[in-house]
Every structure is written in structure tokens, then in C-alpha cells.
Amino acid sequence: MADSSGTDSYPSSWKKAPFIKNSFVRWLLIVGGAIYLAAALGTMNIDIERVKEGLPRAQRFLDSFFPPNFADNRGVLWEGIAESIWMAIISTVAGIALSIPVGLGAARNLAPAWVYLFCRGIIAASRTFPEIILAIFAVKLFGFGPFAGFVALALGTIGFYAKLLAEDIENSSASQAEAVKATGANWFQWVNYSIQPQVMPRMIGLSVYRLDINFRESAVVGIVGGGGIGATLNTSFSRYEFDTAAAILIIIILIVMAMEYTSSFMRKWVQ
Amino acid sequence: MPTITNNGTESWRLRTSKEQWIRWVCWLIGITIIMYAWQMISEKTVWFFVTDAPNQAADIGARMVPPKWSYMDKLWKPVWDTINIATLGTVIAMVIAVPVAFATARNTTPNIVVRTIGLFIIVSSRSVNSLIWALILVFILGPGVLAGTIAIGLRSVGFCAKLIYESIEEIDHTQVEAIEATGASSSQKMLFGILPQVLPTIAGVGIYRWDINIRESTILGLVGAGGIGLQLNGSLNTLAWTQVSLILIVILVTVFISEWVSAKVRGAII
Numbered sequence: 275m276a277d278s279s280g281t282d283s284y285p286s287s288w289k290k291a292p293f294i295k296n297s298f299v300r301w302l303l304i305v306g307g308a309i310y311l312a313a314a315l316g317t318m319n320i321d322i323e324r325v326k327e328g329l330p331r332a333q334r335f336l337d338s339f340f341p342p343n344f345a346d347n348r349g350v351l352w353e354g355i356a357e358s359i360w361m362a363i364i365s366t367v368a369g370i371a372l373s374i375p376v377g378l379g380a381a382r383n384l385a386p387a388w389v390y391l392f393c394r395g396i397i398a399a400s401r402t403f404p405e406i407i408l409a410i411f412a413v414k415l416f417g418f419g420p421f422a423g424f425v426a427l428a429l430g431t432i433g434f435y436a437k438l439l440a441e442d443i444e445n446s447s448a449s450q451a452e453a454v455k456a457t458g459a460n461w462f463q464w465v466n467y468s469i470q471p472q473v474m475p476r477m478i479g480l481s482v483y484r485l486d487i488n489f490r491e492s493a494v495v496g497i498v499g500g501g502g503i504g505a506t507l508n509t510s511f512s513r514y515e516f517d518t519a520a521a522i523l524i525i526i527i528l529i530v531m532a533m534e535y536t537s538s539f540m541r542k543w544v545q
Numbered sequence: 546m547p548t549i550t551n552n553g554t555e556s557w558r559l560r561t562s563k564e565q566w567i568r569w570v571c572w573l574i575g576i577t578i579i580m581y582a583w584q585m586i587s588e589k590t591v592w593f594f595v596t597d598a599p600n601q602a603a604d605i606g607a608r609m610v611p612p613k614w615s616y617m618d619k620l621w622k623p624v625w626d627t628i629n630i631a632t633l634g635t636v637i638a639m640v641i642a643v644p645v646a647f648a649t650a651r652n653t654t655p656n657i658v659v660r661t662i663g664l665f666i667i668v669s670s671r672s673v674n675s676l677i678w679a680l681i682l683v684f685i686l687g688p689g690v691l692a693g694t695i696a697i698g699l700r701s702v703g704f705c706a707k708l709i710y711e712s713i714e715e716i717d718h719t720q721v722e723a724i725e726a727t728g729a730s731s732s733q734k735m736l737f738g739i740l741p742q743v744l745p746t747i748a749g750v751g752i753y754r755w756d757i758n759i760r761e762s763t764i765l766g767l768v769g770a771g772g773i774g775l776q777l778n779g780s781l782n783t784l785a786w787t788q789v790s791l792i793l794i795v796i797l798v799t800v801f802i803s804e805w806v807s808a809k810v811r812g813a814i815i
Contacts, residue, residue, distance in 0.1 A: 290737065314629040317622075318694070324687045332685040357589070360582035367579050402800045403793075406676065406764045410781065415601045417594030420586045494674045498767065501589070511680060523673060530672040 335516065342524055343517035351518070354496075354506035355525060357420050361502050362489040365424045369431025369488075370481055376432055377439030378465065383451075384443060393436070400433030409495040423500030427488045434487070438480055439473065446472040479541035486533045493526050605786060612794060613787035620776060620795055626690050627772035627799065630765065631758035634697025639751050641698070642705035649706065650713035653739065663706070670703030675761050679770040693770035697762055701754050712746040713739065748814050756807035763796045 294300040344351075379385045379393035409426035416422045446469055454468035496504020503522060510518040547561040560568070647653045649663030678696035686692045721738035729737065766774025773792060780788040 290741075310632075314633055317625065318629060318633075318690045325691070328685050328687055335681075335684055357585070360585040363578065363582040364586055398801075402760070402797050404760055404764050406767065407777075407793075407796075411605075414605060415598040417591055419589050419591065421590040421595060424586055490672065490674060494676045497676060497680070507677070508680075523677070527669055527672040531668055534668070 338514075338516040339520040341517065342520040343515070344521045350506050350509075351522065351525075354503040354522075355529070358489060358492040358496075358502035358504075361420050361423050361427065361492045362485055365427035365492075366431060366481060366485045366488050368424070369428040369484070370435055372428065373432050373435035373439060377436040377443065380436060380440035381443035383448070384465070384469070393440075397433050397437050397440070400429055401437065402433075405430040405491045405495060406498060409500040410498050413499040418499045418501070420501030423492060423495040423502055423504075426495055426500060427491055430491065431484055431488065435480065435484055439477060442473045442476055443469055479537070482537040482540050486530065486537050489533060490526075490530055608786035609790035611787065612791040613785075614791065616788050616791050617795075620773065620792065623766075623773040623776050624795060624799060627762045627774075628759065630690055630693040630697055630762040630770075630772050631755060631803075633694045634762070635701060635751060635755040635758050637694065637698030638701030638705050638754065639747070641702045642709060643747060645702065645706040646709035646713060647735065650710040652716075652718075653713060653735065663710075667703040667706050667710075670699055670701075671707070672703075673700070675700035676764065676768060679765045680768045683769045688769035688771070690771035693762060693765040693772055696765060696770060697758050700761070701758060704757075705750050705754055708750045709743065709747055712743050716742045745814055749811050752807050752810050752814070756803050759803040760800055763799070 292300060294303065376393050376396055379389045380397055382390055385393065405426050408429050409423060412422035412425040412429075416425060450472065451464065451468040454464050459467065492500075492502040493504045493507065496502045496506065497508045499505070503526065507519060507522045510516070510522065547558055547564075548555045549558045645663050645666055648655070648659050649667065651660070654660040654663070675696050678699050679693055682692040682696050686695070716739055720742065721734060724734050724738035762772050762774075763777075764774045766772045766776065767778050769775070773796065777789065777792045777796075780786075780792060
């Protein structure tokens with residue numbers, strides 16, 4: 275609150291408190307932000323002429339999207355979608371199977387320091403590179419087709435799932451773990467009976483969520499040769515079959531919406 | 546309590562027979578689906594290439610070291626572009642996402658039609674990957690940083706709006722009621738009752754998305770939308786593996802720094 279009517283009289287108006295209290299930091303952020311914006315926009319070399327030229331083209335481009343063509347002239351549309359779904363399922367399952375040992379190793383309360391650092395390293399490496407870059411290398415190694423996409427998505431799943439699993443284990447209640455340990459349980463019994471029941475509900479929800487992500491990502495790994503609906507989409511762009519591309523995009527959006535509703539429903543049901 | 550009778554003595558067990566059957570059937574269905582999916586994938590795989598992969602990996606690995614450090618001179622500009630794509634894209638996204646979030650949240654939406662439109666914007670923005678947005682925008686705007694920035698912006702709207710509208714729905718209503726009791730108009734209610742409560746979330750979401758966008762903007766160059774991906778694509782196509790390894794190192798370092806910055810800033814806000 276700021277007093278705007280002098281020091282001796284009663285304040286008669288009120289000013290909203292600023293979000294950042296320290297006025298020096300506030301002005302530093304504003305001025306710094308303005309300088310950065312100017313510098314960034316300056317080096318972006320936006321070509322207004324090109325944009326003007328592009329706008330009628332955009333109009334034509336969007337016109338050629340409609341009406342979407344679901345007729346599937348080359349008979350590849352549904353095949354591509356089925357391939358994406360299989361790829362998403364199998365890569366989620368394989369990714370989670372790989373994540374469980376990594377996640378257990380990356381939990382500070384379960385693993386010794388060197389295992390912890392090693393597993394955290396795997397997670398960091400997998401999280402840094404987008405699925406697309408993993409897919410480029412998978413295609414180089416395993417050749418074109420859904421197998422490369424499957425490997426890329428499974429590796430991408432590790433970074434996501436193992437990290438959340440490790441965090442969940444670190445946040446789990448220590449007293450239950452201690453109680454099970456007091457019965458003389460060995461390490462596997464200890465993890466299975468004290469940690470696993472605590473993290474299970476959230477992990478089931480997350481695996482459904484990851485399935486959803488993997489399906490979405492499977493739509494792009496195809497662009498670099500990883501199979502699935504992305505390959506079909508890329509082909510239809512290259513062949514200027516924009517009405518088919520529109521149909522594919524609409525189908526992807528519908529499937530993702532359906533999966534999102536299913537996953538939020540399942541998460542509620544599990545918890 | 547489920548029990549089992551064995552040789553006339555009753556003893557405890559975890560589940561009733563019915564529960565056990567249901568679980569068994571669920572496992573059967575799940576495993577069948579997984580096996581079928583595996584079958585479909587492996588049918589389309591050339592196994593010779595897969596078994597050959599270790600040789601390929603060794604070969605490429607040998608070609609990738611040592612990284613060609615001198616190439617770094619040509620990478621500073623693409624790195625700067627990549628950061629700009631992520632930052633300006635996040636700014637665009639936040640400018641659109643905040644009004645969309647207010648229009649979508651149950652307690653601030655004007656009516657059900659606007660809410661439905663808001664939800665539709667959120668879902669369609671989230672469903673289409675930034676690479677696909679970039680593919681479309683490169684057609685319209687021409688290759689370059691601008692297409693990448695707008696692609697990142699459009700892609701991030703859904704994510705930001707979703708998190709913001711969820712936090713708007715979870716605000717403390719007593720503060721809004723208190724503002725309302727002073728005779729405030731609905732816009733004043735929003736400005737003084739709701740906005741201060743969600744401002745930390747808005748800032749946090751923006752920073753979080755910026756961190757994700759740095760990662761996403763490294764690949765947009767693959768379809769011609771600017772940034773370091775352009776160099777990566779060029780180096781991959783010309784089989785310049787020593788340049789590829791340097792670019793991967795640069796991406797790794799950029800992502801680590803952005804993650805560190807984002808964690809620090811979010812820690813300071815919340």
C-alpha cells in the first residue's frame with residue numbers, strides 16, 4: 275500500500291501492491307526484458323514481404339485443407355494409425371519395464387551413492403534429447419520403420435517415468451518402510467511390500483498418461499523415418515495431398531482427446 | 546475378510562476368488578494386446594538391420610569423436626536463434642493463454658459456449674506437436690525463425706492455458722467475495738480478487754514452459770524453422786559426424802543451463 279496524499283494527512287487512495295516487491299529488481303527485469311526483446315527481434319530478420327506473399331498462399335493452403343479427405347485413396351491412413359497405436363503401446367510397456375530398475379536406482383533412500391549418480395545420469399541424458407533426435411539415431415542404427423520409432427519412444431519414456439518414479443519413492447513414507455524392514459524382510463521383500471504399494475496408484479496413472487504422450491510423439495517420429503502415422507502425414511505433405519493431411523490431423527486430435535478423457539477417468543478410478 | 550478353506554481349516558488370504566478371476570482375466574487381456582502389438586511391429590521390421598545395429602553404432606561412434614570444436618564459431622548464431630525462438634514463443638503463448646484460461650475456468654467463464662471454445666483451443670493446441678505446427682507454418686511463412694517462434698507459441702498455448710485455468714478454479718473464494726462486497730465490478734473482481742492469487746502460478750508456468758520450449762526449439766530446424774536443428778539436419782545429411790557430436794554437446798549444455806535457470810527462478814517465485 276502506498277500513501278499518496280502526503281505524510282501528515284490520512285491516506286485517501288490505495289495502490290495495488292506490486293508483484294515483485296524490490297523496486298530495483300522490478301525495474302531491472304523490465305529494462306532487461308525490453309533490451310532483450312529489442313535484440314531478439316532485431317536478429318530475427320522478419321521478412322515482411324515474404325509474409326505478405328505468404329498470406330494469400332496461406333489462404334489457398336488452408337482452403338486445400340477443406341474438406342478433409344477421409345477417403346484414404348492410397349489405403350495407408352488406417353494402417354498408419356494402427357501402427358502408431360501398436361508402437362505407442364509396446365514402447366510404453368518396454369519403456370516402463372526399463373524405467374523400474376533405473377527409477378529404483380535413482381531414489382536416494384534406496385540406492386548407494388554411485389548407483390544413484392549413474393541412474394540420475396541415464397535419466398538426465400534421456401530427458402535432454404527430444405524424442406525426434408533419439409529417433410534420428412534409432413533410424414540410423416535400426417533402419418527405417420516402426421522398430422526405430424519404438425526404440426526412440428521407449429528411451430524417451432525412461433527419462434520421464436524413471437524420474438517421476440524416483441521422486442515418488444523419495445517422497446514415500448519412511449515409517450512403513452521401517453516397519454517392513456523390522457520384520458526381517460530382505461531387500462526385494464522390503465521394496466515389494468513397503469515401497470511398491472505406496473507408489474503404485476500414482477504410477478498406474480502416469481503410465482496411462484505416458485501412453486497418451488507416446489501416441490502423440492509417434493505422430494512425429496515418422497517425419498524422420500520412424501514409422502507410424504507421422505510417416506503417412508509427412509508423405510501426404512510431400513505429395514501436396516493437404517486434404518488427406520487435414521484428415522490425419524483431425525483423427526490424431528480425436529484419438530488424443532479420447533485418450534486424455536480415458537486417462538483422466540482411469541487416474542480418478544485408481545486413486 | 547476373504548478366506549480359503551483348506552483341509553477343513555479356514556485361513557486368511559488377500560483376495561476372494563472372484564477378485565482373483567477378474568485380475569487374471571485383466572492380465573490375460575493386457576498381455577494379449579502387448580503380444581499382438583509386438584507381433585505387428587516385428588512384422589514390419591527388417592531384422593537384419595536390427596542385428597547389424599551394434600556394428601553401425603560402433604561405426605558412427607568412431608566417426609563422431611573427436612568433436613570438431615572449430616565448428617563452434619558457426620554455432621553461436623543458431624544457439625542465439627534457438628533461445629529466441631523459445632523465449633518469444635513462450636511470450637506469444639502466455640499472451641494468448643491467460644485470456645483463454647480466464648475464459649475457460651468454471652468460475653470466471655462468461656458462458657458455456659465460450660468455455661467449450663476455450664477447451665477446444667486447449668485440446669487442439671496440445672494435440673498437434675510443435676514439429677507439425679512448424680511443418681505447416683514453414684509452408685505459409687517461409688523457412689526461418691519466425692515460423693519456429695509461432696509454432697512454439699501455438700503449441701504452448703494449450704499447456705499454459707490448461708495449467709492456469711486449473712489454478713484459477715482452485716482459488717480461495719473468500720477473497721473474491723470480500724472484493725465483491727465492496728461493490729467492485731466484475732473486471733475489478735478479476736483484477737484485484739483473482740489475478741493476484743494466480744499470478745505466481747502464471748509466472749511459474751511461463752518459466753516451466755520456457756524450459757520445455759528450449760528443448761523443443763532445438764529440433765524445429767529439421768523442417769526448416771530455424772535454430773540449431775538446421776545445422777544438425779545439415780550435418781546429418783552431409784554425414785559430418787564430428788559436427789553432429791559437437792551440436793549434440795551444445796544442445797546438452799543449453800538444456801542443462803536452461804533447466805538450472807528455470808529451477809532457480811521457480812524456486813524464487815514459489
